[in-house]
Every structure is written in C-alpha cells, then in structure tokens.
Amino acid sequence: MTMQIAHSGPLISSDARARAREALTRDNLRTEPKAVRIAIITIAITFLTVFVVLPLVVVFTHAFSKGIAAYLAALAEPEALAAIKLTLLVAAISVGLNLVFGLVAAWAIAKFDFPGKTFLITLIDLPFSVSPVISGLVFVLLFGAQGYFGGWLRDHDIQILFAVPGIALATTFVTFPFVARALIPLMQEQGTQEEEAAISLGASGLQTFFRVTLPNIKWGVLYGVLLCNARAMGEFGAVSVVSGHIRGETNTMPLLVEILYNEYQFIAAFAIASLLAMLALITLIAKTVLERHLDEGEDASDH
Amino acid sequence: MTIEVRNLVKTFGSFKALDGVDLKVESGELVALLGPSGSGKTTLLRIVAGLDWPDSGEVLINGEDALAQGARERHVGFVFQHYALFRHMTVFENVAFGLRVQPRAVRKDEAAIRARVKELLDLVQLDWLADRYPSQLSGGQRQRIALARALAIEPRILLLDEPFGALDAKVRKELRKWLRSLHHEINVTSIFVTHDQEEALEVANRVVVMDKGRIEQIGSPGDVYESPASAFVHGFIGESIELPVQVEGGVIKLGDRPLRLAADGLAPGASKLFVRRHDMLVGPPGSGAFEGAVQHVRNFGPVQRAEVALSGGETIEIDTPRDKELHAGDSIGLEPRRYRIFAGT
Amino acid sequence: MLTGGLVSAIAARRRTLPGFGLTMGLTLTWLSVIILIPLAGLFLKSLELSPEQFWNILSSRRTLNALRVSFGLAFAAACVNLVMGSIIVWALVRYRFPGRRLFDAIVDVPFALPTAVAGVALTALFAEKGWLGAPLAALGIKVAFTPVGIFVAMIFIGIPFVVRTVQPVLQDLDPEIEEAAGSLGASRWQTIIRVILPSLAPALLTGLALAFARAVGEYGSVIFIAGNLPNVSEIAPLLIVIRLSEFRYADATAIAVVMLVVSFVIIFAVNRLQRWAQSRIPVR
16 A cells, blocks of 8 residues: 555656655565455444444534534533533642642653652552542542541531542542653653753753753643643543532532433533533644644754 | 862762772863773763762862852853753854853843854854754754853853764864864863864873773873873774783793893783884894784775784784885784883783 | 761762752652552551451452453453454554544544543443444344443443554564565565564553553443443442442442552553563664
8 A cells, every 4th residue: 555656646756766666565565465454444444433433423413412502501501510610620720730740740750860760650650540430439538527537627627528629639639640641751851961051051940940941841741731631621430439419519521411311311411521522522633733743842852 | 270180989880980080180271081982081071060970089170179069050161962952942042041041140131142142153153043943953063052052151161072972074073173273262171072082182282091980191192192101092092003922031922932122121921012003114024023924905095004914823903104015925024113011911 | 987978978969950859859749648648548448357358348249240340341342452453553554544544543532532421422322222222232232231331331441552552563663574574485474473463462462451451440431331230230440439329438448459459460560561572672
C-alpha cells in the first residue's frame, strides 16, 4: 500500500523514482497479500465502529430525540445547572492542585538524581491502578462517621464527606498523576544544561524556572492539564462514593446522568451526557494538536 | 584573575573522577585541559564553574574561596559542549539573558542592554542573526552565540567544555584560530577542555594533560610534545613507537637482545621505550640500535610510512622522508634520533 | 575527622540547580497527604479484622461471586482486547486507508469519555430495543443486563490500553529486521510469528495487564449495563459500594484490600515487563 507512489505525477525526477522503487520493494517484503490486508482493515474498522463510534453517536441521537427545545430545556433545569457549576468548581480545584504538584514534583524528579527515583514515580502512578470505587472508599474510611478523623470532624463541625471538600479530594486523588506524568519524561529528556547555563549566567532559581524551564515545557503542561481536567470532570466512581448524592448540592454531571437515567428521564440524562461527550471530543482534538506541538518541540531541541 | 585548584578529589560512586588535582592558572592565560574521555577534565571544569562540587579540596578564584559560592555568584562564563542555548529565545534574547536576570539594583536599562548585546554579536561576527532561533543556526554559529552569551555577564574567567567537540573538521579549524584571536582581544583568563591534542597544542598557551583523574603534566605545547613527563603523555600526544624493554645492569634489552642505547641513570626493571615515528632514522643493516625488515610502505603526504618487523618479531611503524624510498622486503637498520624510557609496564 | 567527613559529605550533596530540598519535600508531603495516608488507612482498617473475619467475608458466596465476575470477565475482555488491539495496531501502523487518522484518534475515546456516559450509551446501544441489541435479541443473544453486558463494557474501556502500548513499539520496529528475515527465505507468516511477534511480546503483555487492571476496577461504564444481579452480574466494585451503603465497612474494606493487592501485583509485573523490554532494545 504505497499512496505516495500513486500520488506522484509523471514529472518526478529519476531520483524520486529511484526512491519510489526502493519504497516499493521494501513494502513488498514487509506486507501481506491484498485479501489479508483488506480483512485486517475491515475487522479493525468494524470493531472500532461498534465499540467506540456507535456509543458516541447513541449519546447525541438520544439527547436530541425529542428535538432541540427539549434538549435545551433539560439543560436549563436548576439541577442540571447546579451539577455543571459543581463539576466546574471541583475540576478547577483538583486541576489547580495537581498542576502545582505536577510542576513541583517534575522539577524534583526530572532535574535531580537521587536513589529511589523509580519507586517514587511508581507511587505517583498508584492512582491510575486503583479502582475508582476504592479511591472514594479510602476517604470514607478517613472522614466518614466511623472513620479515623470522623469524630474529630463532627466535634469541630467540619463537613468533608457528602460535601464539596470530599468530592474535590477524591477527584484530586484520581487525577493525581496526570500533570506530573506528562512533565517528568519531557523534562528528563530536556536535561539540565539550559538550567545550568541560566544559573551560571546569574539567574536565580525562580528566574531559571519561569524564564527557561517553563517556556520549554509549556505544551507539556497544557497536555497534562487537559487530560487531568477531562478525568476530573468525568470522574464517576470515586465521586459517587463520597458525594452522598444530595440533589442540587453534591451531584456532579456524571452523577446526575446516573440519577436521571435511573429515573427514566432519558432525554435529560443524555443531554447532560452529551455535554460530557463533547468535553471528551474537544479534549481529544486539543490533545492531537498538542501532541503535534510536543513532537515539533522535540525536533527543534536537536540535542 | 587567577584560578587555583588544590588537592581536588571527586568520586561518582566507586569511580574516581578527580584524584588529588592541583593546578594554578595565571591571569590572562588560555589553558587547555587535555585527556581521554573519563580522565576527569570536564569534572574539573564543572567544579571550577560551580556546576559540580568536589568531595574535598579547594578552588580559589582570584585568591577567594570559590566553593563558598554557588554557580550563580561565581561570575564565571561557561560555554557548554552542546551550547545549551535557550531554544525558545532568539539569539538576541539568549545573549541578553544574563543581563536581564541581574538584580534590579544593578540591572542595566533596556538601551544599555541592547547596546551591549549588539557589541557582543559584533564581536562574534553574528550580528545579522539576532532575530533567529537557535534551531535555525549551524553548529559553528551556535558555538559562537554560546560564547557571546557567556561573555555578556563580563565573566571573571571563561570556561569552555569541548568547545569544538560537536563540529565538523573544517569548522573546527576555523573556530580554533578565531578563539585564539578572540582570547587575545578580550584577554580573559580561560580554560578549555578537549580530547583533541592538535586543538590543545594549537590554541592554548599552556596544556594540562590529564589521565584517570590525575594531572600527568603541565607545560607549554612545546614542552608536552618534546619532553613528555610520563609514558602516558608520550603515548597520548603525538604518534609514538612504544616498545616494552628491560633495564638490567646498565643495559637496555628488548626481549633477550641488548640494544645499543645508553642506559645511564635508569632504574633497573621492566620499562617502556618511546620513540617518535619521525625520530627513527633509517640506515643500512647493522647501522643502528634495531634491525628490521620493511613489510609495507604507504606513500602519502610529506612522509612515507613504513611498517617494519624488528628482528625480535615486534612490528613498528615509522615515518621517514620521501627522498630515501623504502620498499617492501628491504632489510634496514634503525637508529632512534631521540628516545625516552619510562619505568614500569 | 568526623566533622571533616560530614562537611565533605554535605558539600558533595550540594547541587547546582536550586530547589531540590524544597520541591522534594513538597512532593513527598503532598504525595503522603493525598495518596499514601488514605491508602494506608485502608490497610490499617483491614488489620482491625481478625484473619478469620477477613476470611469469612471473602469466602461468603456473594463476595466470591462478585470477585469471580470481576476478575473472570476482566481477563476475558483483556484477552479479546489483546487480539483486537493487535489487529487495530497492525492496520493503523502498517496500512494506509481512508479515515486512518480519524480511527487512530477514535481509539482514545474510551480514555476520554466519562465512564457514566459510556455506561448509559452502551446500555442504550445493547438494550433489547437498541440499535445492536435488537438484531442480537432476534438471534436470541441478550447482552444488556447480563454478564455479557459487563464483558462488552470491559472490552470498551480496555481497548486503548493495548493499542497505545503496542503501537509505538511496532512503529519503531526496525524495518531492516523484517527485510533480513525475508531475504533469509522466511515466509511472511514466519517473519510475523518468529521475528515481529517476539519483538512485540513485552508490549503486548503490558497492554494485556493494563487492560485487565483497568477492567477489574471499572465501575461507571459497567454498572448501567450489568443488571447487577447478586451472584450473577454483580461486580466487586459495586459490592463495595453496596456494603458501604449498608454501613458494613469491614466487608467493603476486605474486598477493597484484595482488589488493591491484585492491582499492586499487576503494577509490579508491568514495571518488570518494561525493564525487560528495555533490556531487549536492540542497539541501532
């Protein structure tokens, strides 16, 4: 399958033709019979369509099945607006916290050598492999009525569980690794030479970070924030365990989808779901764009 | 501005990068640290710059204890091997960086900074590149910008790590000459690291030869070439013939054959005989200290290079003038014009 | 002597770039507060149970069935993902077809789509009146509200793990090794089985492990389609939630600890796999 050749016009130089011939022989050695190729492509496309594309399409068709007016009315419900507001608030808190943490951790891990580095990275990765339900459960065990700090919190009249702090904590737990993991490999690859140069030219630590390091990792930071935000807004399991499902107060968008769905309010459920699906699609598009920037950054570094 | 280093020791794990190094660089000198990779030369340079810290020892810049200061306070210009230009800044901003990050109290105003950067770009003859980004420059241009950036802070001393290491042969040669004349112009005490002997001998006032974390010899380019202080220096600098010999009762033996060479003052025991390739004089058989048969002759450049099998079986390469042609199969005598013997194996 | 050694030890630890102590301190503190202390709390809680209580909780019929459903179906789904993921990677990396870049991007949808949305969408799709559920029902296959539904949801969320771990490795595979195999007389099939597959093995296993780990712990996309019938289509994470709502914290904790330990074993295995893979990277 050599599209380049099919596209090359009649005016190609002998050099280009030689290259094309080389590509052709190379591909002959490295490809399968046409029937096999078509079969593999068909299987891949069918599988992705059934398991990934159709669910996405279903969300939007269901959301708009009773027309745009019903869709907008569902989104204008006070409950829906409250859920959107809470989701934005929680995402802002956890993304903010994990952004600062990610920058700090990536500086310590990527720019210095110390024993136990791999182990520390493994610890930062832990939330990726913990079931969302368990991520919520651990905070119930800490702050719940029977939890380790439950009594103390009740005595001081502090509400963590079934309130915004609990939801923000669980979301922060679940999204903990995103920014740090986006930055550590990037900063390790960039090395410390530019920072050393800045220091030897008289820059302070903060000047070095803001003028030299940060501009070099800005696409990586955006990438981490983007993925962190998508997960924060969409988190369901962990938030479900700590939220208490108080309508209009502790329901985030994903939780509201569940409640509306269980109450057979399908239009409303899919309307909220469609907003989250759009968030996912925008995230994917932005991610593709950012990945291109990150690749370019790599090429330009040229070390 | 002098640089003095006393009894510097630095280990990385079990590897001894510096094993008791003493060095004094006088004001205005251009010194080369020369040695194979792993000899500790870059580590020494980084410690002087404040980019690494020794396990023990002292570093004095202009008589002051430099180890009490971080890299930031030392006011040392450092040119990195891979330049370490800030990739997101233009050439102009790269050079201006050191001026812009100065504390507000001493920082120059924008006009003065611009004038200074312009002056530096003129100095390295690249003022026309001011608005480019590092990725748009050639290797030689990056090198010169890195130097201009280091000079911007008016450093007390200038340190260059393998300044020409990443460049191709032709650009290297040009930049060598340029660096020499630039040093003459600005006259800042400078140290550069290189593994290329030609570079060290051609550019530096003084050469410091290092091996395995120790200084083997310090001297002028002429000194280290003509009077190597150790077997390592003789083998590392210039092309040498190296033969294992035995000193016994005032006689030098190669294998079991005594050589007609003076052994005055030599300690008995296993030793190494060094002769420069061009210091082996060819004569008729029986005329010199060695006997041999010519195996191969290669003719290029100003000399002919011959591979000679000595009577004891050792093979050596010699360089002789082309006016006296050699041929494979010739039996010849060889007499070293100059030679040195170092104890040990 | 002693102080001299100490001073030199401190001097040796001096670092060129500033901020190591501060950033490392903040990192460890924040890591402890958000991740380590909460997880430690879970293990501490489980220690309050006697081994006998612990065993009784785990060996109860409902718990065992929930764990069996979660682990069994997750493994089956991961295996399907391994096969389908490999086919998708092969098509994306080796072939050119219209829409290739679009499908490449689409692979990430299960990563990005909130699990609750995936859950309601898959349920609507596979319900008896759904686009796919209706034809399947006509064939006598019921997907939604049965264990098959759980299996389907687990396939959905696991697919990007296999594709995104194997894809870069296949992309970076040196074309010359295949040419070498071909020029030595290997058939295309022999080249794939004997040359390409072994090179991809670490990545394939890593992808399998990651997809399995994700499916075992999955909650949101599964519970809508599962039917959640105790002992039949009830997954372990749901049982944790149910026990919590019944205030049976001990039961929730015991199940959670078992699942966590399994995840940690998987991370450990994946780390090992990565190291193995790195040690096998051919020198180019």
